[in-house]
Amino acid sequence: MSATPMPVDRLERLAGQTTVTAWLRAYDAHWEVSQTDDQVRSKLEVLSRFCLACGKEPDELVAWLFRETPEGPRIRLKRRRRVMALIDEFERENGGRPAGNVVRSFLIHNGVALSAAPLR
């Protein structure tokens, strides 16, 4: 999705983050698939670019979207809206809807409920 590939060590660091591991595992389990290395690498490239654009690494981003309460973690709705807008902007400049949906998928499988405006 980009002309300049991300350095391999950058992608490896990303893949080691707890939320990234959780995402990839949950995605495979939900859709009953086993993503190929190429598919995973492609998604990590996109996620990495988004992280650079928003200035937060994956674990940091997910943590920033939640707050702890006595009843358990709650999504910070204003921050969620900001991230949704950032994703919309990101996909306009970085590969369109498929790229945006990689980021959305990452957040969804980490418990951040969101979607995209359907193409119609």
Add this chain to the structure above:
Amino acid sequence: MEFKQVVGRRRSIRYYLPFRPVEREKVQIVLEAARLSSRAVNADFVQAIVVDRDHLSEEDRESLKTPTTTAQLDLAPVWIFWLIDPTAPRIGQTSLKQLVDVGALTPSHGWSHAYVDNVVWPQVLQPILADPGTAMLVAAVEAGLAINQALLAAVDEGLGTQLTALNAANAKRILGIPDHLVPIWIQLLGYPAEDPEAGGQRPRSPFEQIYFEGRYGHPFERDEMVVERLRADGMIMSEAPYPWRKEEVRALSRMFGLPE
């Protein structure tokens, strides 16, 4: 459609054909069904506003969403905002006497104008109206009866339908809803983009775990012959998930550009 099939085929549809409008007469039929539901005190516990999705600005549409009500709002062309009225029993003294006059509430069951005036109004309805919690509880149940008929009517008309949460404060502001009414659900209407069976009937608790006979905890024994008859009549259908459901959802997600 036969009644049992309507009950059996109802699903919460979450993918709609966004370009296919809903005929106005079908919307009216949905409302007519709600209007005829069973209701306490013969009062209007529920009112509705029909809104064409495309007549709302993008900003207003977004402001009506909650974290879990997202793309389906953009897909369904018609939204019915259901509003509940906890003050509806205020007309009870009049409406109950009307029911006496038309022969619905009868002297053989103890009903008279005097009973309404001297007992039901001061001892039942006024206390309900004076207790907001009880009034809301009563209104919610009565509204549910009407809304369910609206859902079934939509299915009977070949539509997809679903109840979805909303941002009530923004709904009141955008639609000019009076203060005494509470927006409770949006009922979406549209033609399904997914299979109308939406992957099968949803899992339910075992029949005998929730229905009892004689006393609580003593199961109402389920007759398998009846179950078989309901299967044949289309009320009990195969339970979700159908083997191809995930593939269907992936295909729909890709068609509409939604995340997986």
